[in-house]
Amino acid sequence: MAEKSAARGYLQKADKKAQSSGGWFTSSSTKYEEAGDLYQQAANAFKLEKLFKEAGDAFAREAECRELCKEENEAANAWWNASKAYKRGFPDLAIQALTQTIVHLTRSGRFRQAADREKEIGQIYLQESNDLRKACESYVRAGEWYAQEDATATANACFKDAADLHADLGEYPQAISRYEQVADHSLGSALTKYSVKEYWLRAGLCALAMNDTVTAKRNMQKYSNQDVTFSSTREAKFVNALVEAFENGDQDAFTAAVYEFDQVTKLDNWKTSILLKIKKEIGEELRLT
Template sequence: MAQDPRALLAKADKAAASAQGGFSFFGGRQEKLESAADLYTQAANAFRMNKLGREAGQAFEKAAEIQLKINEPDDAANTHVEAYKAYKKDDPSAAARVLEKAISHYTLKGNFRRAATHQQNLAELFELELGDIKRAIDAYELAGDWFQGDNAEALANKVFLKVADLAALEQMYPKAIERYEGVARSSAGNNLMKWSLKDYFLKAGICHMAAGDKIAAKRALESYTEMDITFPSTRECQLLQSIIEAVDQGDDEAFSDTVFQYDQLSKLDKWKTTMLLRVKETIINEDDLA
């Protein structure tokens, strides 16, 4: 039978309070605090079993606070991670707060791989639970830097692509282009990653066009061909060339036809559809100004 989480919490509170009185014949302060931390953890897990995430998170936080008092910072960091998991759905703001505490500990210890993983979790929290895209971008970018610093290039590239996708949707085009092209350069010499270059080039090129910079888009197309000699033969390159030409000529019908034909063979995802509509709007806006 599962233990009553509130009864465990009351026992933990009592143990923590008794430790404030200093030494007693029934155990020293250290032992009482260790007992209180253990009881808070038990209470937190019992709350979790009852699907009470906020209460579980609060109990984990109390356990972590005591673990810091008794000089167990590694345990406190791990407990803060458990608090993040408990809070995640019920109280995402609290989840972000406690996860940042754990990340701070891991960076101080020089454990950047673990810090990067949790920084990525923090970014996902900002993006998916809190809807704070700007903070999500910053958090993903920092996670990518830490992965890169730990020589985890594949993990860094995955996170940098997330930065690029979100930045583009937020109209932060220079940042998006920088990240797409950076990942492309990083992947160019990797036989397992080379097949993805055409998609990175297409996305970066679309960002140039969405920003209204046709000259930069043409220059970028030339540089992509130099980076990957197979790129000109791909549908992605042909699409990019065709939309640049359609924008040059102010022909929104040609633009729509080109995109439709590409979509018949390679289904456009939501990101590409959104961004290509922005590019088409640049043609329509120019027509309105003419």
């Protein structure tokens, strides 16, 4: 109880300081600086008690005091601390706090840090509320900020995550566009060129998920023109085998191609899911004919 009393004590002092009229020799700025320090102490004491909602609330009150003092960096940090406390069971409040953090970071031109926080928002939407749409939007926004700060690899990772989510949402043209964007950025570097075949594979699967073998074949040819080594890769041969099986309405050939690829390169959950959708479409086509 002693630690809890300490937290409540700091909170009461902070409230009293923030609400005080000050004096002849105390500016309002000084008053809010001192109140902000007390709210921060209260928040840390609440964290010791594992009272994370109360800790987040206290950090938020600190942030408001920092804002009244025009302390952009301190306010951004306080909102971020609030979000970290809120993450322990209060995802909606964590997103609100991160959004406030981003306001201050972008206002002061700290777009790399803003991208980090926006990516956190995307992760919360995905992991806590399974809101694929909002998660996708956050990953795209974070990727754009990383890109303008020349953090190309981190930007590409965000755009790739956004592409996966577009596909999960059934937005295959947007997914293909994002995969191709990441592949184009990766082609120019010896360090990232090896990953291009993976992005093109995913783009090829998205075209098949659209029941569009014409686009799938045209894109595979386009990718081979961009990188002459691509046509000889397992990924390209895999997509081409799937296209042939799809056009022939041959589920057995489709299954065999998937099995053969999986024996060497284990399929992840995303690929497994989209391949099941494509195989189902072959079945639908067979029933229609």
